[in-house]
Amino acid sequence: MSLETPDDLAESVRRALSRVIDPEIRKPITELDMVRSVDSNGSGSVSIAIALTIVGCPAASAIENDVRRTAEAVPGVEQVSIDVGVMTPAERTALIERLRGAKREMPFTPDSMTRVITITSGKGGVGKSTITANLAVSLARRGLTVGLVDADVHGFSIPGLLGLVPGAVDEEGEPLIVTPTRVGDMILPPIAHGVKVISIGMFVDDTQTAVAWRGPMLHRTLGQFLTDVYFGDLDVLLLDLPPGTGDIAISVGQLLPHAEVVVVTTPQPAAADVAERSGRVARQTGQSVVGVIENMAGLPQADGSVLDIFGSGGGAEVARRLSEGEDSPVPLLASVPLSIALRDGGDTGHPIVLSDDADPASRAIEQAADALVRKGRGLAGRKLGLSPR
Secondary structure (H helix, E strand, O other): OOOOOHHHHHHHHHHHHHHOEOOOOOOEOOOOOOEEEEEEOOOOEEEEEEEEOOOOOOOHHHHHHHHHHHHHOOOOOOEEEEEEEEOOHHHHHHHHHHHHOOOOOOOOOOOOOOEEEEEEOOOOOOOHHHHHHHHHHHHHHOOOOEEEEEOOOOOOOHHHHOOOOOOOEOOOOOEOOOOOEEEOOEEEOOEEOOEEEEEHHHOOOOOOOOOOOOHHHHHHHHHHHHHOEOOOOOOEEEEEOOOOOOHHHHHHHHHOOOOEEEEEEOOOHHHHHHHHHHHHHHHHOOOEEEEEEEEOOOEEOOOOOEEOOOOOOHHHHHHHHHHOOOOOOOOEEEEEOOOHHHHHHHHHOOOHHHHOOOOHHHHHHHHHHHHHHHHOOOOOOOOOOOOOO
């Protein structure tokens, strides 16, 4: 039997509960004021009262199980009882204000510490979303905190590419949270492979539902994704843009003029011509083109040769053209070869950078991620917090 007093044991349990992380907000439940009380009766029995953010919280079972396991592991604890409640409206409002601030403001300003990178292409069918999903996971594997906005409202595909589909389970076999959770007017994004993800595909009835919206609705949706979704402190925010230079591209230029742009193309000259336009339109709104990724760059053969099904040289040509007249050249970040494993990973929701790091396509995407990390973010347009003395 423990020699601790009941108060000592309760305090030990409370300290231990600081290691329990809310799986959606990714902060300790003690920091979120979700632990209402911890009491001990002196015989090793501990009673814990917790408050979930909302009724029907999808993380309820995970949180309760983590609390129970953590408390039972504390020396001297013999029995644990947990009372699960829900925050009052006032408690919920206080939590939202503590996380996001009292005002609803878009956090990804030029002064933000978050690096914003948009992935764009001149035309569809070049594998832009597949590249984006794998890049996001690759960056998260490097220890960065990564968010991903699926801004391709009409052609959303990011949830499927990352395995955020109904019935999905994590590596431990536990059900994945695949739909956003609303806490007041704040939206908590699902998390896949360490990446916080938001997509209009998470709000429609099923994946076959078509979204037929015009410019104003598209702009409003993108604004809500950037303002109402609580991503927390991100190192990198990726946006998967729709192909072309339409409404969303213009809205991104207005809302995120400081964003960096990566252009995705295929090797064929016709695709390269169109891809160049997307980079030039981004520059017109103040964004900077930081690189080109060439996808479908050839099919490796058993004898070591490469079959250039879609031609060759398009990526290098786009990079060359976008470098003309610029102070810094635009690099070709990677040439990603055709890969059955890359396609399979998109179909199953298991990105190739996780499932097969030896595949040439996986290595090429990792090369692009390395190049983006090495480049870092420039200080242009950012306040340094310095003042003359």
